[in-house]
Amino acid sequence: MTLKLDKVNRGPHLSTLVASSISREIAHGRLNPGDQLPTEQALATTFGVSRNVVREAIARLRSEGRIWSQQGRGAFVADVANSSVLTIDHDALQQADAFKSLFELRGALEVKAAALAAERRTDADLEAMKSALTAMNTAPYGSVAWLKADLEFHRAVVAATRNGYMEQFLIFVSERVRESILAAGNQQGSDDMASTTLGEHKRILDAITAGDANAAQEAMQLHLNGAARRVGLHIDDL
Amino acid sequence: MTLKLDKVNRGPHLSTLVASSISREIAHGRLNPGDQLPTEQALATTFGVSRNVVREAIARLRSEGRIWSQQGRGAFVADVANSSVLTIDHDALQQADAFKSLFELRGALEVKAAALAAERRTDADLEAMKSALTAMNTAPYGSVAWLKADLEFHRAVVAATRNGYMEQFLIFVSERVRESILAAGNQQGSDDMASTTLGEHKRILDAITAGDANAAQEAMQLHLNGAARRVGLHIDDL
């Protein structure tokens, strides 16, 4: 617990800095599960901030499950596995293999989601997918409207799984993938690609409409392989 | 923004209650992305707490990416996708359908991980799985050592995927599932269960050793179905 914050720092909130400092202490093993943190007052003086700021930092760490605290006793480092938050480092995603890994993870979720959707979809779900597809049909390939409609379609599919966690995770991962693709910015559309992509989507929708889980799964896999090719990723083993 | 907190409530911190109240407003669409939140003072009076508590709640929501705030302007609801962290509400997991959903999600990841592991495993991976299995063999069913070995096996499998994100996600989800099971506490072991479970694991290991992705996938699916039954979950459609 050696860090001293510099008041000049105008950027993130002080509580954020304090929180990440403590997080680092935990991550680096200088604070181990079960250890008691210094008192709020002590932390305040070490970091050179008010007790209030320390409390905001602790509130944050507590919500992340990294620490727990009890009135009258103190704050303690929680068990490692207890962390109820998951983060993805945006910078690390610039590496090609990291991106490929995330794409693969997304694929696993998306394929399973398609299969589940085929089994559980309601008419409203199908309607949502269909309207997303028609929107994609009228929008020029690669345009904002097209991307939005594409997103809508995939969301409609995962929504049809009736699994909130699946939805939450998949949307989270998809957004990171999409971000990364947009950041790379190698989007070049041909009409050929447009019709191919649309066909892939159509096939997914048909399978889900038919309630054929296997077919939906395969169609989604095919679509993802196509998508991977389109963003310049070579997938041999997905 | 109608809720009024009751002072009598002695349980979670007030800041937690305020945070989840605001979260609910966002989730239910009563607060939409881009909307400005009431001022801290206003929130404090509506909830009947001090401004300090409100700030702790906001610090928490900010760390979760749900809102962002700027000095001199106010706090605003962030875009849904902007969150770079993923959280799982521990309390919500007590509901049976929530648990089932999470179990299903875990299954999707685990099955895919088994398939990938079969394709990419090294000898060291196989060694790790094997030693975990022998450890499980010598430990009494349901004991701490047994649970630890079980965990080790599954970690070895996902480690063999060579996909850091897959590993991170799966471990995260698995921990939540495991927690939930332990919290429920309906663990009752018979020798029968022990041998069955061991057999399932063995079959997974064999398939991965043989490099047969399909077999590994199926074996893992079978194992998960068995595990679901053992914790009293009826799975018809996984």
Added chain:
DNA sequence: TGTTGCCATGTTATCATACAACTATGGTTG
């Protein structure tokens, strides 16, 4: 007219202090 500069107001960020509620500890008493 349009634009620049200043000021008043409202908001968040932080600080400081005080008190309430709770815990742990040690001593006292029966």
Added chain:
DNA sequence: CAACCATAGTTGTATGATAACATGGCAACA
């Protein structure tokens, strides 16, 4: 030895004040 109690230390909450920042209005000026 057990039960009780007093006390100090810690977290939880409340309150008021100040600094930093954003915004809009208004006056002065070109």
